[in-house]
Amino acid sequence: MSLRPEMKRYTYxxxxxxxxYAIALVGANMWFRHAPPSGLLAYVVAILPALPIMGVFVVIGRLLVEMRDEYVRMLMVRQSLIATGFALSVSTAWGFLEGFGLVEHAQGYWTTVLWFAGLGLGGCFNALTEWRAAR
Structure with missing residues (x-):
């Protein structure tokens, strides 16, 4: 089966x-490990790996806009909403646990990791929904 044009663009x-992201992450880590930048440059270098991750959200948004099949778009929106709810819920709960001194501090970028895990949960939910509908 051939990929639709919007899915080809999304994949690319x-x-x-x-x-x-991989280049920025490795590069920033090596730079800080071997010749740490200082001042404003340190902030710029530290943020570099975050920029492509922000780009991933733009790529997903563009796919939603370009997608022609409204049912598949609805499934992707639901999947994204599940991911968002999951990431925000876990991050909020962790924040309260941290605030009461019950757990250690977690770096903020773990919320993005949770979001991607939630995207997987949303995909599983969509698959289960599709499976139930086919029965």
């Missing part, structure tokens, strides 16, 4: 964005 954009 996503691969490109993750390649840029």
């Amino acid at each position: 954009r996503l691969l490109l964005t993750f390649c840029v």
Whole structure:
């Protein structure tokens, strides 16, 4: 089965964005490990790996806009909403636990990791819903 044009563009954009992320992450880590920058440059270098991750959200948004099949778009929106609810719920609960001194501090970027895990949960939910509908 051939991919639809919007899915081909999405796949290309996503691969490109993750390649840029890998380069930025490795580069920033090496820079800080071997010749740590200082001042404003340190902030710029530290933020570099975050920029492609922000780009992933733009890539997903563009796919939602470009998608022609409204049912598949609805499934992706639901999947994204599940991911968002999951990430925000876990982050909020962790924040309260941290505030009461019950758990250690977690770096903020873990919320993005939770969001991607939630995207997987949303995909599983969509698959289960589709399976039930086919029965």
